[in-house]
Amino acid sequence: MTLPQRVKLVDVGPRDGLQNEKQPVPAAVKIELVHRLQDAGLSEIEVTSFVSPKWVPQMADNAEVMAGIVRKSGVRYSVLTPNMQGFDAAVASRPDEVVVFGSASEAFSLKNINCSIAQSIERFRPVVLAAKALGMTVRGAMSCTVGCPYEGEIAPHRVAYLAGLMKDIGVDHVGVSDTIGVGTPLKVQRALEATLQHYDVDHISGHYHDTYGQALANTLASLELGIWNFDTSVAGLGGCPYAKGATGNVATEDVVYMLHGMGIETGIDLDKLIDAGNFISEALGRKPLSRAANALLAKRLG
Numbered sequence: 001m002t003l004p005q006r007v008k009l010v011d012v013g014p015r016d017g018l019q020n021e022k023q024p025v026p027a028a029v030k031i032e033l034v035h036r037l038q039d040a041g042l043s044e045i046e047v048t049s050f051v052s053p054k055w056v057p058q059m060a061d062n063a064e065v066m067a068g069i070v071r072k073s074g075v076r077y078s079v080l081t082p083n084m085q086g087f088d089a090a091v092a093s094r095p096d097e098v099v100v101f102g103s104a105s106e107a108f109s110l111k112n113i114n115c116s117i118a119q120s121i122e123r124f125r126p127v128v129l130a131a132k133a134l135g136m137t138v139r140g141a142m143s144c145t146v147g148c149p150y151e152g153e154i155a156p157h158r159v160a161y162l163a164g165l166m167k168d169i170g171v172d173h174v175g176v177s178d179t180i181g182v183g184t185p186l187k188v189q190r191a192l193e194a195t196l197q198h199y200d201v202d203h204i205s206g207h208y209h210d211t212y213g214q215a216l217a218n219t220l221a222s223l224e225l226g227i228w229n230f231d232t233s234v235a236g237l238g239g240c241p242y243a244k245g246a247t248g249n250v251a252t253e254d255v256v257y258m259l260h261g262m263g264i265e266t267g268i269d270l271d272k273l274i275d276a277g278n279f280i281s282e283a284l285g286r287k288p289l290s291r292a293a294n295a296l297l298a299k300r301l302g
């Protein structure tokens with residue numbers, strides 16, 4: 001088995017992480033987090049989302065956060081845009097990439113974005129066209145590819161169906177998301193294989209929440225299939241307001257520790273990443289939800 005030699009991580013902490021915090025996080029703190037992540041070597045950061053502030057008030061400062069970032073050359077900044085209203089609002093912020101987000105589960109689609117899977121594709125279609133006309137790439141997040149909080153287990157053919165729809169409307173790259181973190185390695189591989197029917201291995205990411213402690217194992221299982229793009233979240237921040245009980249994405253620090261230990265390059269400085277995770281965790285008044293970060297922080301103290 002040949003594992004990828006290099007892995008690209010997209011830190012989704014500022015978006016997936018901070019969308020789920022009960023306490024308000026000032027825009028200045030979000031901006032500082034993005035700066036620390038780019039200084040640590042992250043080459044793509046999912047900064048915010050242009051969604052309804054009534055649904056997700058935590059992201060209402062989207063434009064302010066995007067405007068406050070001092071951009072670093074070579075770093076890509078992505079934002080979520082579920083419809084044309086979100087896309088139009090995002091354009092002035094000049095994202096490099098926009099993310100449409102659908103679901104393999106009909107019930108989750110309705111709860112999360114208030115429309116069916118078929119309707120969501122019709123909302124995404126003009127977003128893809130408009131983004132491409134402006135030279136932006138489009139990523140498609142696919143939620144509930146293993147399990148759904150409302151429908152239970154999701155069969156791989158439903159993942160293939162959604163991936164096919166994403167491909168048809170011109171989405172460049174898709175993320176196979178285990179939204180509620182129930183997946184185990186073989187189930188996640190089945191979801192990835194279903195996606196591989198429509199996208200090549202270079203255009204698929206893994207996005208694994210760690211609710212059941214399976215996300216690192218699922219990452220390794222993905223590497224075994226040649227997947228080399230992953231969404232991870234600094235300090236393990238995250239969750240989805242419409243997936244109750246789901247915890248954060250796998251911590252970026254834990255994935256970087258694992259990959260570096262396997263001799264796989266990420267371009268990320270683990271020490272600086274740990275500082276970024278510590279910064280946001282202190283701002284939120286808790287310890288990082290990363291085993292590797294806490295172990296290395298304890299070691300620093302001697």
Ligand code: HMG
Pocket residue numbers: 016019049050051052053055056082083084085086087089101112113114115141142143144177178179207209239240241242
């Ligand atoms: P809707 O109610 O169907 O939209 O919401 P609508 O077009 O009928 O409009 C209703 C109201 O929303 C109107 O305002 C619109 O102006 C407003 P009102 O007249 O009532 O004052 N509106 C918007 N406002 C700002 N930005 C917009 C926008 N669109 C409409 N883009 C909508 C549809 C998608 C907007 C809504 O359901 C929503 O905002 N949902 C939140 C979805 C969300 O952010 N979920 C979390 C992110 S996804 C996730 O975490 C999963 C992921 O990590 C992968 C994984 O782990 O699975 C990506």
Ligand code: MG
Pocket residue numbers: 016177179207209239240249
């Ligand atoms: Mg997520």
